[in-house]
Amino acid sequence: MRRNRQFSWVRELVSESRLHVSDLVWPLFVREGNNIAEPITSMPGVERVSVDLLVKQAKLAASLGIPAIALFPVVDANLKNEEASEAFHSNNLICRAVKDVKSTVPEIGIICDVALDPYTSHGHDGLVKDGVVENDATVEALCRQATILAEAGADVVAPSDMMDGRVGAIRSMLDTNGFQNTLILSYAVKYASAFYGPFRDAVGSATSLKGDKKTYQMNPANSREALREVALDVAEGADMVMVKPGMPYLDIISRVATEFSLPVLAYQVSGEYAMLKAAGNNGWLNADAAMQESLLAFKRAGASAVFTYAAPDIAKALK
Numbered sequence: 456m457r458r459n460r461q462f463s464w465v466r467e468l469v470s471e472s473r474l475h476v477s478d479l480v481w482p483l484f485v486r487e488g489n490n491i492a493e494p495i496t497s498m499p500g501v502e503r504v505s506v507d508l509l510v511k512q513a514k515l516a517a518s519l520g521i522p523a524i525a526l527f528p529v530v531d532a533n534l535k536n537e538e539a540s541e542a543f544h545s546n547n548l549i550c551r552a553v554k555d556v557k558s559t560v561p562e563i564g565i566i567c568d569v570a571l572d573p574y575t576s577h578g579h580d581g582l583v584k585d586g587v588v589e590n591d592a593t594v595e596a597l598c599r600q601a602t603i604l605a606e607a608g609a610d611v612v613a614p615s616d617m618m619d620g621r622v623g624a625i626r627s628m629l630d631t632n633g634f635q636n637t638l639i640l641s642y643a644v645k646y647a648s649a650f651y652g653p654f655r656d657a658v659g660s661a662t663s664l665k666g667d668k669k670t671y672q673m674n675p676a677n678s679r680e681a682l683r684e685v686a687l688d689v690a691e692g693a694d695m696v697m698v699k700p701g702m703p704y705l706d707i708i709s710r711v712a713t714e715f716s717l718p719v720l721a722y723q724v725s726g727e728y729a730m731l732k733a734a735g736n737n738g739w740l741n742a743d744a745a746m747q748e749s750l751l752a753f754k755r756a757g758a759s760a761v762f763t764y765a766a767p768d769i770a771k772a773l774k
């Protein structure tokens with residue numbers, strides 16, 4: 456075995472998977488204001504930025520060869536309510552961010568999350584009635600949200616809410632409104648995970664979230680159920696599917712990639728990023744090397760691309 460490992464050239468030659476800058480999607484948090492970059496304590500190196508600085512980050516991403524960014528709004532607490540009404544205003548923060556990025560950096564792909572949690576006072580991804588997250592009322596709301604995102608110029612809408620039937624409903628809503636070319640990246644397989652903790656800090660839903668998301672996000676014990684989720688979203692018209700979180704669920708990425716022929720993406724979520732960064736900052740491991748190794752593992756498992764908060768650092772390292 457060691458003959459094939461002697462020199463760098465032969466290791467490269469026989470390498471079965473590769474991490475390339477074109478595999479990366481950079482998730483970014485956008486907030487109100489001007490020239491503001493506010494560090495997120497639980498995500499070292501990640502900031503909530505105002506739209507003007509977001510445009511700069513998008514330019515950086517494009518210059519590094521990162522194909523797409525994923526945008527998440529940090530909504531002012533006084534705009535959050537039970538009905539998530541701010542999500543449906545066509546001039547809200549996320550729509551203004553999309554328009555500004557699109558007009559300045561037209562070459563970069565813009566992916567927008569579709570879910571109500573940045574906008575709800577209770578922190579759930581859907582509308583709550585009598586303590587229950589209502590499926591069909593939420594789907595109708597998500598369709599409206601997806602339409603205004605497409606109108607603003609989002610290339611990809613990415614429902615991350617885990618309601619049933621939302622991919623098909625969003626597809627037909629987009630089609631009837633003239634957005635036949637808007638892609639749908641479905642967070643088809645999204646587990647109810649403790650690894651989303653830092654993200655909820657980042658968007659300010661951590662303190663407001665009442666209860667947990669176990670009635671709509673998947674049970675970490677299940678893998679056959681993941682295949683049902685993907686099959687439904689494929690039938691409803693998803694263009695790509697996401698498995699999330701990433702590293703604890705490599706077996707799921709692998710199964711989905713083996714059994715389906717549409718692109719599978721992985722999300723190295725906030726908690727995974729935070730763990731690697733924290734250990735690195737303590738000098739306990741080489742965070743850059745560990746980051747690259749974990750991202751390569753997603754490729755090996757069968758992912759076409761990976762969402763990672765480390766995208767610009769990795770892109771620079773791969774140059």
Ligand code: PBG
Nearest residue numbers: 570572580615650651654724725
């Ligand atoms: C919102 C959403 C979440 C993430 C992406 N979209 C959090 C959640 O479902 O609570 C998590 C991303 C991350 O942890 O990096 N629906």
